[in-house]
Amino acid sequence: MRWLRALASLAVLLGVLLGVPWLLLQLADPLGLLAVDWARALTRPDDGHVLLGLLSVIAWLAWAALSATILAELVAVLTKQRIRIPVPGTGWLRPVIGSLVAAATLAPAAMAAAEPPPVAAATSSQSPSAEHPPNHDEITTGRSYTVRAGDELWSVAEAQLGTGERWRDLLVVNSQLSASSRLAPGDVLQLPPDVEVTAGDSLWALAERHLGDARRWPEIHALNADLISDPDHLRTGWRLLLPAWQPESAAPSQPAAPAQPATPAPDASESPTDVPLESPAKALPLPSNSSAPSSRATVRPGLPIVELTDAQETPVVADPEVDPEGVLGPIGGLLASTIVVSVAARRRLQMVGRAVGRRLIPMKPDAMRFWTALAHRAETADTAPEPLAATTVVLGWRDDGTDVLHDLEAAGWTSLVGGPDTAAAVGAMLTTLACAPWSSDVEVVVVGAADPWAAALDDARVTQVGDAAEGVTHCLKLSARRRLELGMATLAEARADEDRAAAYRPVVYLFAERTTTSQEAKLREALSFGAVGVSIVTPGGEGVPIHYDGQLATLGDVSFTPQLLEAPARRALIDLFTDSGSLDTEAAPWWSTTPGHDAPRFAVERVAGHPYVVLLGEPEILDPAGETPSRARQQCVEYCAWLLLNPGSTSSKMQRSLLVAESTRRSNLSRLRRWLGTDPHGVEYLPDAYSGRLQLDERVTSDWQVLQGLVGVGVDLAPDRALRQALALVDGSPLGSAAQRWPWARTLVEDMTALIVDVACVLADRCLAQGHVDEALWALGRAEAAVPGHDEIAIRLVEAHSRAGSPEDTDAAASRFLRQVLEDNREVAPEHARGLAVARQRVAKAAPQHAI
Structure with missing residues (x-):
């Protein structure tokens, strides 16, 4: 079958390179656009010739990019990746084209190998004898570790895999272990097959070095797709998973030579896989609890070996990261x-x-x-x-x-x-x-x-x-x-x-x-x-x-x-x-002086007439086009918020993040899809994930995105008008009561809280400097209602009330601040102590008879 696949790949490539341009020439000639009277064409209805000509130009440009990618991959294959010609914008396409080119270049060799040679006698270390059939319940990866006294899953992962956080990877390839297992000295653990990227490495070189066949680089890319966005660029220090199986079964089709005992054929219910040539890793059997045939097994850091079939969107096996x-x-x-x-x-x-x-x-x-x-x-x-x-x-x-x-x-x-x-x-x-x-x-x-x-x-x-x-x-x-x-x-x-x-x-x-x-x-x-x-x-x-x-x-x-x-x-x-x-902090990404600060990434206003998610208060979905679900409404709002904050994510990532059962995730996602509905033209706001990626329509927005867009240039540089608009969006504590129900959003809530405080403080400082005390109090009041008890808000309230000439309000604000610090068993920061002293002096000067 290998030669057939090679010929099919060659036919596809030739069809793209030669067949497509022939077809385009038959349908329309883009050169006809040169003879068009554009003044007449732009003022009168088109009879179809101009539109067809424009479409043919677009088609020719797409064919040119596709052909350039094919030729670049062909050069890379023929030079064993010594020459790489990057084609801008085609990184997503390179793995597919690379696979076709790699298969097509094998056509002559595959045809010569159509008649299988006699099977050579295998050594005992390579093939079990008939008396000792292989144990398909055990996983062997070619890398192992013998447990010593005092070892635990974390320490083994730390010593052998580079970080203790990869302890779950050990569960992947050691099916006899669970998170609660205790290791006994002398136990032999299988280690996940992986490799660290060093300077000068490429996927081609890694496949050639570790899999024995450079043309298998797309397999490495597929296994590490969430890490490698561009197959031409690898970062030194990355640890990449390696395939531990042949993509095609190489099981012998005829009996072994008489001098060697025949290896027993595997059970018909199993899918035999062989060790790649010159690869130290042996086949990883699929989980025993899977009943459906797999199209490919996948290993990812922290995830178990899973099966993906055409009918399955996500794995059905238990995952320590999904299962609490x-x-x-x-x-x-x-x-x-x-x-x-x-x-x-x-x-x-x-x-x-x-x-x-x-x-x-x-x-x-x-x-x-x-x-x-x-x-x-x-x-x-x-x-x-x-x-x-x-x-x-x-x-x-x-x-x-x-x-x-x-x-x-x-x-x-x-x-x-x-x-x-x-x-x-x-x-x-x-x-x-x-x-x-x-x-x-x-x-x-x-x-x-x-x-x-x-x-x-x-x-x-x-x-x-x-x-x-x-x-x-x-x-x-x-x-x-x-x-x-x-x-x-x-x-x-x-x-x-x-x-x-x-x-x-x-x-x-x-x-x-x-x-x-x-x-x-x-x-x-x-x-x-x-x-x-x-x-x-x-x-x-x-x-x-x-x-x-x-x-x-x-x-x-x-x-x-x-x-x-x-x-x-x-x-x-x-x-x-x-x-x-820890008391350590880092520079806020919403501050203009922060290294790597980006320009605004979000629109600065709501898209009218389309679904809008409220997150800066009690979460809700406004203006949905569909019918409100009769059950799991809060979960639907949660899923919508998660999708907004994680655009283009996979269903498995969503499942791991929310820690929900896959059946629950699917049901609630269907409810959300019906609730959001479609636009007047029938376009779904939450399309089905045919590509494997979940993506809301770009017209579905949230108040949090609008706020980020308003201060996208940096809170410290944003105009006063933008800061006022940002605070006007705040309608309570970020995520409201859902902040406790959505533990995955902990970092989000912290960032929302910090940004609201910073917007209020910057606007209040500007207002106080200009003598606009009432506006400063408004800004600080909006923030305090959403984020009560924050030191920076509290000390500015003391200052604002003292500038307003209100001894009672100043005294009350100072007392609240000091009481909160004492209850928290904290010390007053030196700069805040100086602020209290200045406020005391200001009030005393305005009203000598009163003292804070």
Whole structure:
């Protein structure tokens, strides 16, 4: 069949190069336009000759570009890519033309090879014997790694794949693993086949070097299409996935030579694939849970091997990035909700202290996906029972879904006995104690943990010590000191005394490493001092035992599914805490002095008569042309917003971002398509994704896009009129109540908030400088209604009221600002302290009898 494909490709190319111009000459002659009397043609109805002539000119230009691309690819193939002739505007077409040229140049060789040669005897290392048939359930990629003590999915990915964030790639090629798997020393893991681009590399060279056939470069391009927009330009340092199969089956069509035992034929239900010539990678079998025949298997970073058929728009296999269970592991709704609330509060503190012209550094993609998964899981949380002791943690869930609670201080010493990775159990307890509202007074000492919890949390209540010996000493000294200070008083009496309560807050020691016999004796001594507010959790030991056995755990007579924070989730959570705790910012892209700042990208007004999406307030769709859906209306608005903000994206990217089931995505997208409807000419506002890309009609706009267009030259350079128009668009908090329902939009909300504040501050500063105090107060009021509590807005309100000569309003604005800073446990920035002082002096000068 290879020679037939080569001849077909050659026929197509010859048809384009020779057949198309012949056909064009038969239909119309563009030279006839030279004889046209244009004065007459432009003033009288056309009989069709001019229109046909113009269309033929366009057709000839298109043929010329297509022919130039074919010739350029032919030169590249014949010179083995040593000569590359770029044709502007044809990057999207090059892979298709390249495939045709590559196939066509194989025609002579393919015809000569039409009669297959005798099959040479294969060595035992290349072909399994009849006595040992191949195991089609196992994936071999030609790259492997033997697990060592202490390895986890993240650390293996970090060491072998360049970044720990690629841990999901290991799940792709190791079907026996899941996100919750624990690695055992001696296990052999398959590593995804990939290659790093170095200086001077091209797709042709990579295909020749790693696949044994340079003409297979379009396969590499197809696998990495979301990374490579132009196949002629590769960026040094990129890691590209390589195909691990032949595009055509090369299974022998006749038996092997008698001297060699025949390789058993694969089962008819399987699709045999062979190893490419000189390629180290072997065939990757398709997922066993797929029932439809595949047209091609695809591997992408962070995605499983998937099958795409003509009838399927997106994969149907489980994806850790789509399935929250795969992202989070065994984390319950209550813990997820406490993390979401805690991180949101930390991120708010970053936002209110941000300087004008700066932007919060966006969260890492893995941290953002983890955040989205947490928000979805938090929706399943039941209300925490009241009241809860400060040191209560959720150990897991019974079969009926109810939480298994455990009070660490009441237990005194809790022992983790049996199977799980201790760090997973300790991580879940630590996160609860650090984030849960009922544990706000608890101090935690983390002992011997490899993960940088204290640095990531940046919380004075969390201390991290290096090893068990140091932790035991710390615990013994604290217990002895508290016992001595208590004297004859009880712990309850000391905590009831508001002057002494802070000194006797609960302290929990979480040991991530096992203690020795002598260290356990010292822990017993520490607990022998009685109730001093100290509790201990250790792997093993003599405390209240929690027995772990596989996927189950027991506490006394209660059997339950344990809550664990496994390695991938710990890494993602630490990234989330680190990102939300950092005070670092970056130059805002809406500021003219920011490197790489672009000119306006959006229209500065709404397209009348066409759908319009409100995002700078409670989200809604205005002026849809279709019928309002009877169900899932909010989800349709969400999908429309996502499509506006991610134009040209694929359905699989949409599914991963929104973390919804594929069936749900399809249903809601159909509802949205009917709701948006068509324009008067029957053009759909949301066309079907025949190209694989989802794209709203360009006439569907949003207030957020209009705002960006108004300040596209840079907020600092935008005229006052544009800034007023931008603020007039703001009708409440960005995304309103949907900001909590759309966790994928976290970065969007932060950017919206920052831009609104910056627009208001710039306009207010200009107005105050010109003496237009009322307009400055209007601008600041619009921003404060949308973004309450921001330092830059608050300090300018103080200044504006002082310039307006209103001591009462100035005093109220200053009090609100200082109260908010104190509640947030922050310090007043030096420039804001100077602003308060200036306002105080201005008011005192205008009304000496009044003091702020």
